[in-house]
Amino acid sequence: MGLSITHLGTGSRGxxxxxxxxxxxxxxxxxxxxxxxEKRLSLLDVSPNDLEAIVITHHHGDHGGGALIAQKRWGVxxxxxxxxxxxxGLLPEFTHHFESLDxxxxxxxxxxxxxxxxxxxxDNVAFVASHGGERTAIITDSWIWTDExxxxxxxxxxxxxxxxxxSNRLLNGPYPRSLKDRISGRGGHxxxxxxxxxxxxxxxxxxxxxxxxxxxxxxxxxxxxxxxxLFEIDEMFEGDINISAQDGPHFSHFIGRRDGDGxxxxxxxxxxxxxx
Numbered sequence: 001m002g003l004s005i006t007h008l009g010t011g012s013r014g015x016x017x018x019x020x021x022x023x024x025x026x027x028x029x030x031x032x033x034x035x036x037x038e039k040r041l042s043l044l045d046v047s048p049n050d051l052e053a054i055v056i057t058h059h060h061g062d063h064g065g066g067a068l069i070a071q072k073r074w075g076v077x078x079x080x081x082x083x084x085x086x087x088x089g090l091l092p093e094f095t096h097h098f099e100s101l102d103x104x105x106x107x108x109x110x111x112x113x114x115x116x117x118x119x120x121x122x123d124n125v126a127f128v129a130s131h132g133g134e135r136t137a138i139i140t141d142s143w144i145w146t147d148e149x150x151x152x153x154x155x156x157x158x159x160x161x162x163x164x165x166x167s168n169r170l171l172n173g174p175y176p177r178s179l180k181d182r183i184s185g186r187g188g189h190x191x192x193x194x195x196x197x198x199x200x201x202x203x204x205x206x207x208x209x210x211x212x213x214x215x216x217x218x219x220x221x222x223x224x225x226x227x228x229x230l231f232e233i234d235e236m237f238e239g240d241i242n243i244s245a246q247d248g249p250h251f252s253h254f255i256g257r258r259d260g261d262g263x264x265x266x267x268x269x270x271x272x273x274x275x276x
Contacts, residue, residue: 002256003110003131005158008032008040010140010213011246015063017138017160018044018249019129021108027054027076028127028138030066034073037066043249048074052106053096055114056080057140058122059087071095079104081114083123100125115152117142120187128152132256136160137202140214143188145198153202157255160244161198162214163225164189170219189214192225196232208239209253215243 008016014031018041025046030037037048054076056064064084070076071094079096080088098104104112109132114125119141126139126149136158139149153159170180170191182188190198199210212225222243230241242251251270 002254003129003134003136004252004254005129005136005138005160005211006044006252007160007211007213007244007248007250008037009246009248010162010244011215011217012062013246014066015140015214016040016066018046019110019136020044020046021110021131024052024106024108024110025050026052026106026110026112027070029057029063029140030054030070030078031062031064032066034066034069037070040249048076051076054078055104055112055127056084056088057117057127057138058119058124059084060122060141063141064088081123081125087122113152115149116146117149118144118146118187120182126153128156134255136253136255142190143186144190144194145201150198150201155204155206156202157206158209158211158253159199159202159207160211160213161195162190163192163195163212163220163229164214165191165216165219166221166224166228167191167193169221169224170216173219175218183216183219189216192220192228193232195225196229199229200232200236203233203237207237210237210239210241211244211253212241213244215245217246 004020006018015029017028019026067078067088071091077094082097085095100114100116111130113128117124117126128137134157137153137156139161
């Protein structure tokens with residue numbers, strides 16, 4: 001059995017990604033209300049009570065704002081670094097602390113490696129999940145990448161990474177100059193072009209699929225993100241590229257599967273959905 005990667009939604013109004021095996025479910029970030037989390041998980045026939053753990057990248061509300069709700073309502077264990085835990089006011093009895101580059105072991109042979117990612121006012125991490133001899137990376141809210149991040153993401157079979165804004169749309173858009181500078185400056189977010197340049201460094205012939213996440217509704221568009229990224233990696237990447245929207249889930253990617261499991265290793269499952 002492989003590991004499925006399903007974005008329940010990504011963007012400024014909430015982020016969460018479900019990693020699932022046949023009998024285990026791990027949520028990366030919980031930026032939704034309890035009601036929204038239940039609705040989105042139900043589309044995958046999963047309940048919050050089924051979650052083995054929630055792992056949090058950083059404390060900003062659209063990534064960790066719903067973690068405490070999950071602890072109080074369903075008793076879900078939450079894994080976070082010390083600053084994130086403190087900022088979110090997590091319940092000690094349901095909280096597990098980690099340091100960067102500590103390997104987190106879960107059931108069904110799934111492990112997660114938290115890798116430091118620069119982001120304003122937060123101890124942010126990316127997660128590299130391993131299962132069945134393959135790896136997926138989930139990277140969000142970064143204004144730049146480090147050699148360490150490149151090292152750990154290089155050659156992953158699946159990569160989910162933010163492509164937050166189109167530079168021209170941000171520059172010519174309605175945001176005040178101070179906000180434009182915060183988004184594009186030190187501690188902000190990756191532009192489409194920057195994401196393409198990062199992927200050019202980490203994609204190999206082992207990389208089968210890419211998901212672009214956390215697109216700004218004001219300063220980006222799916223066709224701009226995809227075309228800009230493909231301009232950078234087109235000659236080296238022959239896999240699937242998809243866009244994760246705010247109102248997910250829409251699709252799942254898989255790693256660790258073999259053809260004998262009944263799925264091609266680059267399978268994409270589209271999700272029939274109706275979010276109320």
